[in-house]
Amino acid sequence: MSFSIYKYASPMTFYGLAGKMIPWFSWGAAILAGLGLYIAFFMAPTDFQQGEAYRVIFIHVPAAWMSMFIYMVMAFWSAVGLAWNTRLSFMMSRALAPTGALFAFLSLWTGAMWGKPMWGAWWVWDARLTSSLVLFFLYVGIIALWSAIDDRRRGDKAGALLILVGAINVPIIYFSVKWWNTLHQGASVSLMQAPSMAAIMLMGMLVMAIAAWFYSIAVAMVRVRGIILERERQTEWVKELLEKN
Amino acid sequence: MHWASWSEFWAMGGYGFYVWGSYGALLLLMLVEIILLVRGHKQTLTRIRRMKNWEQE
Amino acid sequence: MKSRNKKLLAIGLAVVGLAIVAALVLNAFRNNLVFFFTPSQVAKGEAPKDRAFRIGGLVEKGTMKRSADGMTVTFIVTDTALTMPVSYSVKEYGPLPDLFKEGKGMVAEGKLGADGTFQATQVLAKHDENYMPPEAASAIAQAQKAQTLVK
Numbered sequence: 395m396s397f398s399i400y401k402y403a404s405p406m407t408f409y410g411l412a413g414k415m416i417p418w419f420s421w422g423a424a425i426l427a428g429l430g431l432y433i434a435f436f437m438a439p440t441d442f443q444q445g446e447a448y449r450v451i452f453i454h455v456p457a458a459w460m461s462m463f464i465y466m467v468m469a470f471w472s473a474v475g476l477a478w479n480t481r482l483s484f485m486m487s488r489a490l491a492p493t494g495a496l497f498a499f500l501s502l503w504t505g506a507m508w509g510k511p512m513w514g515a516w517w518v519w520d521a522r523l524t525s526s527l528v529l530f531f532l533y534v535g536i537i538a539l540w541s542a543i544d545d546r547r548r549g550d551k552a553g554a555l556l557i558l559v560g561a562i563n564v565p566i567i568y569f570s571v572k573w574w575n576t577l578h579q580g581a582s583v584s585l586m587q588a589p590s591m592a593a594i595m596l597m598g599m600l601v602m603a604i605a606a607w608f609y610s611i612a613v614a615m616v617r618v619r620g621i622i623l624e625r626e627r628q629t630e631w632v633k634e635l636l637e638k639n
Numbered sequence: 640m641h642w643a644s645w646s647e648f649w650a651m652g653g654y655g656f657y658v659w660g661s662y663g664a665l666l667l668l669m670l671v672e673i674i675l676l677v678r679g680h681k682q683t684l685t686r687i688r689r690m691k692n693w694e695q696e
Numbered sequence: 697m698k699s700r701n702k703k704l705l706a707i708g709l710a711v712v713g714l715a716i717v718a719a720l721v722l723n724a725f726r727n728n729l730v731f732f733f734t735p736s737q738v739a740k741g742e743a744p745k746d747r748a749f750r751i752g753g754l755v756e757k758g759t760m761k762r763s764a765d766g767m768t769v770t771f772i773v774t775d776t777a778l779t780m781p782v783s784y785s786v787k788e789y790g791p792l793p794d795l796f797k798e799g800k801g802m803v804a805e806g807k808l809g810a811d812g813t814f815q816a817t818q819v820l821a822k823h824d825e826n827y828m829p830p831e832a833a834s835a836i837a838q839a840q841k842a843q844t845l846v847k
Contacts, residue, residue: 435648436642439641439829439830440641440652440829440830441827441828441829441830442828442829442830442832442833442834443795443797443800443823443833444795444823444827445652445653445654445794446651446652446653446654446658447651447652447654447657447658447794448827449651449658450657450658450661451827453661453662453665454661457665492672493672496668496669496672499668500664500665500668503661503664504661504664504665507657507658507660507661507664508657508661510657511654511657511793511794512793512794512795512821512823513793513795513820513821513822513823514792514793514794514795514796514818514819514820514821515818515820518731518820519731520731521731524720524721527720528717528720528721531713531716531717531720532717534713535709535710535713535714535717538709538713539706539709539710539713542702542705542706542709543702543706544702552706552710556710574731575731575732575733575734575752576731577731577732577803577820577822579822579823579824579825580824580825581825582825582826582827590824590825590826590827591826591827591828592827592828592829592832595827595828609669613672613673613676616676616677616680617676617679619680620679620680620683623683623684623687624683624687627687627690627691632687633691636684636687636688636691
């Protein structure tokens with residue numbers, strides 16, 4: 395068991411594994427997104443208070459979940475990288491950050507497009523919205539930090555530290571609607587209680603959320619392969635690989 | 640199916656701008672990400688090849 | 697020299713970034729973490745007296761009235777313990793949001809007038825986390841009505 399973990403922790407084997415995973419997750423994402431959109435627009439009924447405007451939920455919630463989840467995965471890899479100095483961990487963080495930033499931006503954008511017609515405002519400074527904006531700025535700050543530091547090792551370490559410090563923001567986002575009075579409503583779906591959504595609406599949202607997972611994995615795998623090639627270009631296996639193709 | 644016509648579908652009960660403004664932004668940004676990614680990967684490959692050829696000469 | 701400049705730039709960027717984050721968080725703590733006050737909190741004197749704040753609660757059923765010219769809306773907001781009258785000028789501050797309804801949540805920003813009426817400059821609708829088709833909602837409402845009749 396430990397043997398296989400070490401095997402896949404080496405950039406060379408992971409490069410091949412990631413290459414095999416990409417088509418599966420790409421097609422999976424496309425099929426799930428198609429199914430999710432069909433449920434979202436043709437099976438899910440109109441909402442009793444929000445009418446058709448609520449259909450933004452099918453992308454707003456998956457985008458918001460994804461932006462938080464990707465951050466936690468980056469924090470995990472950063473901790474592993476700092477603790478054991480594993481090469482691949484930092485590469486994973488770097489591969490995930492742009493997609494995390496994309497989803498953080500989309501959660502803010504779709505939230506604004508939903509808030510305007512329903513609440514009556516594009517934006518309010520309540521705890522949920524403010525902490526979500528901070529998450530987006532964290533992503534942008536992390537990416538800017540990496541691109542500003544030429545030395546790869548230092549960049550990796552500085553980025554990992556910033557990621558770990560910023561991780562405190564994720565539980566703040568999640569619990570903000572419980573801890574403080576916010577305009578944003580509480581969670582419709584949580585581990586502790588039954589979801590307060592009609593089953594078909596919930597189904598559409600979950601399918602879209604899984605599609606977002608698949609998309610993120612596929613995109614991150616493509617990106618990590620590029621990073622591996624770049625960083626391992628002096629090694630024999632990359633030279634052989636490039637000669638073969 | 641609860642849409643009587645396509646025009647009703649696009650209108651989204653009067654919220655078309657907000658609903659399609661959300662889905663449109665998602666589609667656009669994902670396409671941009673995918674295009675940048677594929678292009679970036681090709682550029683990485685050519686850059687590494689060029690460096691390697693330099694070293695050999 | 698070049699790498700030193702880069703390092704300085706990186707540190708500068710990090711400082712600016714952290715400063716922005718800190719400013720946002722502090723701003724939120726100062727007056728927005730408590731995004732709104734309930735009528736009970738206002739009665740206890742927790743809300744600021746000399747500046748604008750937000751009040752939140754349910755719009756009490758049967759209390760929403762429009763003035764004769766339709767330009768001013770008044771209603772009573774309740775947190776189920778205490779209530780407070782609210783007045784909002786549609787003419788000056790724009791129409792009410794689509795979700796604003798009697799019996800539903802709302803958050804209004806403004807100042808407390810001398811007569812105890814909250815003079816709102818902005819009214820936002822606060823909806824709950826329930827999503828269901830209209831038929832299900834009316835079925836639930838009917839079941840609740842039946843239950844109160846039994847009691």
